[in-house]
Amino acid sequence: MDEALVRSLTPAVLGVLVRRGADFAAAEDAVQDALIEALRVWPEDPPRDPKGWLVTAAWRKFIDATRAETARKRREENTEPEPGPVSDTDDTLQLYFLCAHPKLTPSSAVALTLRAVGGLTTRQIAQAYLVPEATMAQRISRAKKTVGDVRFDQPGDVATVLRVLYLVFNEGYSGDVDLAAEAIRLTRQLSGAIDHPEVAGLLALMLLHHARRASRTAPDGSLIALADQDRAKWDTRLIAEGVEILQNALAKDRLGEFQAQAAIAALHADAPEAEETDWVQIVEWYDELTQLTDSPIVRLNRAVAVAEADGPRAGLKALAELDAELPRYTAVAAYLHERDGDEQTAARLYVEAAGKASNLAEREYLTRQAARLNRKGPPHP
Amino acid sequence: MAKYLLLKHYRGAPAPVNNVPMDQWTQDEISAHIQYMNDFADKLKDTGEFVDGQALEMAGAWVRYDGEGKPPVTDGPFAETKDLIAGWMIIDVDSYDRAIELAGELSAAPGKDGKPIHEWLEVRPFYGNPPTITE
Numbered sequence: 235m236d237e238a239l240v241r242s243l244t245p246a247v248l249g250v251l252v253r254r255g256a257d258f259a260a261a262e263d264a265v266q267d268a269l270i271e272a273l274r275v276w277p278e279d280p281p282r283d284p285k286g287w288l289v290t291a292a293w294r295k296f297i298d299a300t301r302a303e304t305a306r307k308r309r310e311e312n313t314e315p316e317p318g319p320v321s322d323t324d325d326t327l328q329l330y331f332l333c334a335h336p337k338l339t340p341s342s343a344v345a346l347t348l349r350a351v352g353g354l355t356t357r358q359i360a361q362a363y364l365v366p367e368a369t370m371a372q373r374i375s376r377a378k379k380t381v382g383d384v385r386f387d388q389p390g391d392v393a394t395v396l397r398v399l400y401l402v403f404n405e406g407y408s409g410d411v412d413l414a415a416e417a418i419r420l421t422r423q424l425s426g427a428i429d430h431p432e433v434a435g436l437l438a439l440m441l442l443h444h445a446r447r448a449s450r451t452a453p454d455g456s457l458i459a460l461a462d463q464d465r466a467k468w469d470t471r472l473i474a475e476g477v478e479i480l481q482n483a484l485a486k487d488r489l490g491e492f493q494a495q496a497a498i499a500a501l502h503a504d505a506p507e508a509e510e511t512d513w514v515q516i517v518e519w520y521d522e523l524t525q526l527t528d529s530p531i532v533r534l535n536r537a538v539a540v541a542e543a544d545g546p547r548a549g550l551k552a553l554a555e556l557d558a559e560l561p562r563y564t565a566v567a568a569y570l571h572e573r574d575g576d577e578q579t580a581a582r583l584y585v586e587a588a589g590k591a592s593n594l595a596e597r598e599y600l601t602r603q604a605a606r607l608n609r610k611g612p613p614h615p
Numbered sequence: 616m617a618k619y620l621l622l623k624h625y626r627g628a629p630a631p632v633n634n635v636p637m638d639q640w641t642q643d644e645i646s647a648h649i650q651y652m653n654d655f656a657d658k659l660k661d662t663g664e665f666v667d668g669q670a671l672e673m674a675g676a677w678v679r680y681d682g683e684g685k686p687p688v689t690d691g692p693f694a695e696t697k698d699l700i701a702g703w704m705i706i707d708v709d710s711y712d713r714a715i716e717l718a719g720e721l722s723a724a725p726g727k728d729g730k731p732i733h734e735w736l737e738v739r740p741f742y743g744n745p746p747t748i749t750e
């Protein structure tokens with residue numbers, strides 16, 4: 235089915251309507267209606283010019299809606315807008331900026347981006363985030379009101395767009411849409427619209443993580459730690475693409491957090507066996523990341539890398555400098571104590587960490603670690 | 616983007632400030648209370664934060680597996696049960712602070728003399744999805 239084609243054409247079609255003078259909110263509704271019609275009609279009657287078909291259908295929807303609105307307001311004069319020319323200007327980048335505008339909350343920016351740029355239906359987005367369709371429709375409608383007075387031709391902030399795309403990749407559940415694949419598609423499309431090393435960095439990061447997807451969970455859904463993954467299942471084509479994109483970005487010498495994160499992912503991907511991982515270089519990249527973001531989560535991950543590079547004692551020392559309330563702090567402490575040979579402390583900390591986990595898969599993983607150590611240890615009285 | 620359960624208890628929560636049972640309110644006070652609850656849910660539907668809301672009957676049964684080929688054992692209802700859940704609302708919000716803010720607002724529902732009940736609500740986060748990028 236041409237669902238992928240419909241989705242990829244969505245921002246261009248929306249751009250045409252806005253350039254013809256339609257306001258963004260009404261145009262976006264019209265495009266959504268047109269793409270739902272396309273999904274219905276195209277399987278039996280595929281158009282020769284899909285973009286032209288969508289522009290015509292969306293414009294008709296827009297006119298119909300404007301007429302209904304006009305009738306509702308009982309206006310006397312004919313305010314029906316005339317179609318302007320279809321320009322070749324690509325407004326895709328402007329749409330990304332608008333949908334990730336800093337005035338929007340993260341959840342509304344995600345929803346609006348998936349619909350207006352991604353061409354997903356409200357139902358698909360609602361399913362992906364496990365909320366009722368009416369709730370998602372309302373979230374999108376309010377988001378459009380929030381950015382209603384934002385000028386379409388203003389330059390936006392790439393950083394906010396990247397944060398939204400990162401959220402789409404990293405969160406969300408499972409409806410009939412693969413959100414990780416959608417995030418990659420949208421980031422790839424963005425990288426075609428703007429030459430920016432951090433856009434490339436995020437795309438590389440996504441590809442390198444996506445390459446490990448098949449090895450990350452067992453058939454029963456349980457998590458498999460990086461060191462225990464079957465590396466034969468890693469997608470070497472995606473890894474090669476991610477590494478190449480990353481190298482080109484790094485060559486521009488404008489380092490950012492996504493490039494640094496991608497560099498760490500690339501070093502993991504580069505090791506044929508977990509034991510061959512270049513932890514010394516990974517620690518160096520974590521040092522770069524700490525400079526770039528000053529994030530406590532980065533420091534926590536760095537402590538693990540330090541333990542692998544310089545031994546568990548060094549890792550525990552790095553850990554001791556951090557706030558024990560950080561998410562996953564206890565899980566990291568458990569792991570480092572186990573590496574240090576103190577299995578009793580590790581088992582106790584794994585139990586504690588399981589109680590603090592923010593998702594079921596992680597809770598079960600940590601509980602299994604505790605159970606494994608408890609069975610090995612001296613029999614309990 | 617996280618889901619929270621706002622849990623309302625018939626019994627088991629600490630006593631609210633305005634602790635007059637509903638059967639001693641005027642008809643208008645009861646109507647005002649129900650209206651507040653409905654308006655609250657409508658507001659969350661409007662902001663795109665509403666997921667679900669349900670109320671539960673007072674009486675329920677306990678059920679237990681009783682072995683192969685046997686019907687399940689039922690017992691109760693137990694009048695003496697300490698904790699009794701009355702209903703819930705599930706919300707999908709951007710932050711923990713927002714969940715607390717909304718629960719506080721729901722707890723301000725009017726009771727006797729039109730004054731807020733200040734009832735205690737339990738706020739419980741849902742488990743989310745494991746993130747892809749962790750290292």
